[in-house]
Amino acid sequence: xxxxxxxxxxxxxxxxxxxxxxxxxxxxxxxxxxxxxxxxxxxxxxxxxxxxxxxxxxxxxxxxxxxxxxxxxxxxxxxxxxxxxxxxxxxxxxxxxxxxxxxxxxxxxxxxxxxxxxxxxxxxxxxxxxxxxxxxxxxxxxxxxxxxxxxxxxxxxxxxxxxxxxxxxxxxxxxxxxxxxxxxxxxxxxxxxxxxxxxxxxxxxxxxxxxxxxxxxxxxxxxxxxxxxxxxxxxxxxxxxxxxxxxxxxxxxxxxxxxxxxxxxxxxxxxxxxxxxxxxxxxxxxxxxxxxxxxxxxxxxxxxxxxxxxxxxxxxxxxxxxxxxxxxxxxxxxxxxx
Amino acid sequence: xxxxxxxxxxxxxxxxxxxxxxxxxxxxxxxxxxxxxxxxxxxxxxxxxxxxxxxxxxxxxxxxxxxxxxxxxxxxxxxxxxxxxxxxxxxxxxxxxxxxxxxxxxxxxxxxxxxxxxxxxxxxxxxxxxxxxxxxxxxxxxxxxxxxxxxxxxxxxxxxxxxxxxxxxxxxxxxxxxxxxxxxxxxxxxxxxxxxxxxxxxxxxxxxxxxxxxxxxxxxxxxxxxxxxxxxxxxxxxxxxxxxxxxxxxxxxxxxxxxxxxxxxxxxxxxxxxxxxxxxxxxxxxxxxxxxxxxxxxxxxxxxxxxxxxxxxxxxxxxxxxxxxxxxxxxxxxxxxx
Numbered sequence: 001x002x003x004x005x006x007x008x009x010x011x012x013x014x015x016x017x018x019x020x021x022x023x024x025x026x027x028x029x030x031x032x033x034x035x036x037x038x039x040x041x042x043x044x045x046x047x048x049x050x051x052x053x054x055x056x057x058x059x060x061x062x063x064x065x066x067x068x069x070x071x072x073x074x075x076x077x078x079x080x081x082x083x084x085x086x087x088x089x090x091x092x093x094x095x096x097x098x099x100x101x102x103x104x105x106x107x108x109x110x111x112x113x114x115x116x117x118x119x120x121x122x123x124x125x126x127x128x129x130x131x132x133x134x135x136x137x138x139x140x141x142x143x144x145x146x147x148x149x150x151x152x153x154x155x156x157x158x159x160x161x162x163x164x165x166x167x168x169x170x171x172x173x174x175x176x177x178x179x180x181x182x183x184x185x186x187x188x189x190x191x192x193x194x195x196x197x198x199x200x201x202x203x204x205x206x207x208x209x210x211x212x213x214x215x216x217x218x219x220x221x222x223x224x225x226x227x228x229x230x231x232x233x234x235x236x237x238x239x240x241x242x243x244x245x246x247x248x249x250x251x252x253x254x255x256x257x258x259x260x261x262x263x264x265x266x267x268x269x270x271x272x273x274x275x276x277x278x279x280x281x282x283x284x285x286x287x288x289x290x291x292x293x294x295x296x297x298x299x300x301x302x303x304x305x306x307x308x309x310x311x312x313x314x315x316x317x318x319x320x321x322x323x324x325x326x327x328x329x330x331x332x333x334x335x336x337x338x
Numbered sequence: 339x340x341x342x343x344x345x346x347x348x349x350x351x352x353x354x355x356x357x358x359x360x361x362x363x364x365x366x367x368x369x370x371x372x373x374x375x376x377x378x379x380x381x382x383x384x385x386x387x388x389x390x391x392x393x394x395x396x397x398x399x400x401x402x403x404x405x406x407x408x409x410x411x412x413x414x415x416x417x418x419x420x421x422x423x424x425x426x427x428x429x430x431x432x433x434x435x436x437x438x439x440x441x442x443x444x445x446x447x448x449x450x451x452x453x454x455x456x457x458x459x460x461x462x463x464x465x466x467x468x469x470x471x472x473x474x475x476x477x478x479x480x481x482x483x484x485x486x487x488x489x490x491x492x493x494x495x496x497x498x499x500x501x502x503x504x505x506x507x508x509x510x511x512x513x514x515x516x517x518x519x520x521x522x523x524x525x526x527x528x529x530x531x532x533x534x535x536x537x538x539x540x541x542x543x544x545x546x547x548x549x550x551x552x553x554x555x556x557x558x559x560x561x562x563x564x565x566x567x568x569x570x571x572x573x574x575x576x577x578x579x580x581x582x583x584x585x586x587x588x589x590x591x592x593x594x595x596x597x598x599x600x601x602x603x604x605x606x607x608x609x610x611x612x613x614x615x616x617x618x619x620x621x622x623x624x625x626x627x628x629x630x631x632x633x634x635x636x637x638x639x640x641x642x643x644x645x646x647x648x649x650x651x652x653x654x655x656x657x658x659x660x661x662x663x664x665x666x667x668x669x670x671x672x673x674x675x676x
Contacts, residue, residue, distance in 0.1 A: 124440055135492055139482065154470035154473055163381065
């Protein structure tokens with residue numbers, strides 16, 4: 001049940017924002033998909049097989065869309081945005097493969113993970129291959145400023161993952177430290193994906209800053225809503241893949257808030273649940289604590305704050321269809337939570 | 339017991355070749371070490387800690403030395419070779435961290451691996467961080483041709499690792515297929531390390547080709563000698579860290595040759611030993627089979643072939659101290675086997 005927010009005169013709900021963006025960039029996306037496939041071919045047949053499982057499954061392509069949108073918004077006329085958009089998706093996919101190894105995950109969005117099917121060694125190495133291909137493709141785009149931004153993002157993402165590992169299973173991490181982690185591990189790639197679109201188009205520093213800021217804030221909002229959805233939507237609907245974070249002992253913002261706001265009993269519950277290495281932790285009890293402390297609702301409120309910042313970041317840019325679509329996308333990211 | 343091969347009038351043994359190279363590039367190496375340290379600092383304290391374990395342990399710095407030597411050989415006057423040399427070492431270190439996870443290794447050169455001390459998740463993520471930093475540093479050197487070569491190498495290395503994984507524990511892999519694997523997983527980085535030195539110096543295509551070829555052949559020779567040394571030197575001296583490959587079921591050229599040349603009994607032995615997941619496989623029996631089939635001696639003969647190719651690759655370059663040192667380095671790589 002999505003909140004209806006009208007941006008355009010056409011009164012469409014934000015449900016459609018991602019779909020609209022896909023339609024708007026349909027031609028570019030076909031080329032991105034072709035570039036992804038072309039760069040998966042290898043003498044090692046495991047590589048396309050494993051990559052297909054995770055890339056071919058048809059993700060939202062949110063990050064590549066940021067690159068395409070940003071380039072279009074800045075009037076870019078060339079073809080290099082396709083290569084960078086595909087490289088960004090490869091970086092993201094490499095992260096997913098390694099994350100599942102790090103988190104010992106058997107399921108991702110309800111599907112068996114690559115590491116569950118092919119084992120950890122394959123997931124580590126195919127992730128490394130995708131990272132290598134991503135760099136190769138970025139270099140192929142022949143733009144040093146864009147390379148600078150994307151290689152920076154690669155190091156920062158890994159740094160964020162290490163920070164998360166160090167903080168793992170600690171329910172008493174501060175909200176600010178948790179935000180630092182997701183800023184690095186999630187938002188840095190959203191920011192870079194948008195920024196390089198502007199860089200390719202040789203946009204003004206102000207415009208490039210605006211795109212970077214839009215991407216970063218959108219990334220944080222997106223991650224926080226994902227965090228919330230693992231425990232069901234604000235309107236109490238439990239999605240089909242809920243509880244994955246919880247069962248892996250992954251401390252996310254809902255847990256951080258519920259822990260801080262809880263009494264001694266609930267704090268003990270969270271500590272034990274986050275430390276548990278079996279699958280028997282009481283998910284229903286967790287959801288109950290999240291409801292009673294308003295932790296889910298307020299996680300979405302925090303996400304809304306970043307979504308609003310993302311939209312305001314675009315305010316200096318001249319109105320255009322693409323700008324409208326990006327604003328609607330920010331609303332969509334939040335609306336998913338309801 | 340090293341074979342004495344005299345290249346210079348000064349009659350020094352090849353034992354000294356690596357040390358001489360270190361002395362010759364002492365000033366550059368100090369800067370490389372400083373660059374390595376500077377790029378390990380991070381808000382995530384695990385990163386310098388783990389990296390120190392593997393980088394600070396003071397490796398041979400063979401790959402960075404190739405970049406430094408190649409740049410010097412081509413008369414390079416700038417400072418960017420330092421950054422590229424350090425980036426190459428980071429790429430190498432990232433590979434080691436991930437390899438140990440993939441191979442489930444507890445020991446590397448007789449020391450506990452990072453994954454043994456800090457666990458697989460940390461090794462995967464710190465490896466990713468080092469790879470990201472390597473790219474960041476390469477981009478900082480602002481040379482697209484060098485970036486092209488190094489990003490290519492990154493993808494090829496991972497591809498080689500995947501090929502090795504697919505061939506793992508198969509004693510009946512062909513020699514050619516084994517060579518394809520080490521060409522990708524080891525020699526590609528040696529080749530790239532040397533090549534980018536020439537690229538920075540804007541050397542002629544012939545010179546750059548020569549450097550690439552030197553690095554590639556040296557890399558293969560180096561890997562084959564390493565393969566042999568895991569079972570002891572040709573002169574029957576068992577080093578202190580022998581048997582690591584064997585106990586991990588890692589099929590290397592000595593095994594490939596011994597398997598092909600063996601009778602039914604020894605083939606069964608190798609099949610079972612390579613499949614074994616415990617540490618009880620009979621290492622003494624393995625060494626005996628390698629001796630009786632001359633597999634160790636001939637692995638070193640194959641390595642010598644590549645060492646000679648490496649030396650001939652440099653023949654078109656004008657004589658210089660650095661060229662002499664690189665030729666001696668190739669001899670040193672082989673002499674280690676005796």
